Amino acid sequence: KAGVTQTPRYLIKTRGQQVTLSCSPISGHRSVSWYQQTPGQGLQFLFEYFSETQRNKGNFPGRFSGRQFSNSRSEMNVSTLELGDSALYLCASSYRGVEYEQYFGPGTRLTVT
């Protein structure tokens, strides 16, 4: 069974630009969640999508958005990038939701200069 895949693995962007990250969940999983990991703040929940609907959103500004497609693949978009957005962005998938076992991808390392 293929695991969670994330593309790209590494990304360098300039302040003010926007970025789109992609996540392909494990086949059959309908829940996809996104997390931001930084040395200072640790792992923070961004949002969860389930069957194309955003079920929950963490405490992040509106610059952070996402969507989920009918095949459960998900994208996360960050607009007007700031230096503080530099982080490892992790995607996780689950059959039922964040209250159950989640499988994580390798992450996308975003550097904003």
Place this chain on the structure above:
Amino acid sequence: AQKVTQAQTEISVVEKEDVTLDCVYETRDTTYYLFWYKQPPSGELVFLIRRNSFDEQNEISGRYSWNFQKSTSSFNFTITASQVVDSAVYFCALSVFSGAGSYQLTFGKGTKLSVIP
């Protein structure tokens, strides 16, 4: 609001020693779920265990064991006879209901475990 505290930022042990990673959580909900995840140097978080708030039975899986105590809001993780492969960052997490059929997940800051050969 929910909170997970892992007071130990870094721990170093010599191989074959036992080590306990502490996790204290805060929530007003009576139904919640607790997790431990492992993040090895490669970066991918790996699920270790899930426990619901109504099940206080301790669990053992090989060299790993977990002690859940609601009275002290703790969910501690013990590795017996540690091995170098156990070196990783370990995260404790709490999931509580946030309305509209969905849950939120809060992670602790993590404990970095180094097992020295």
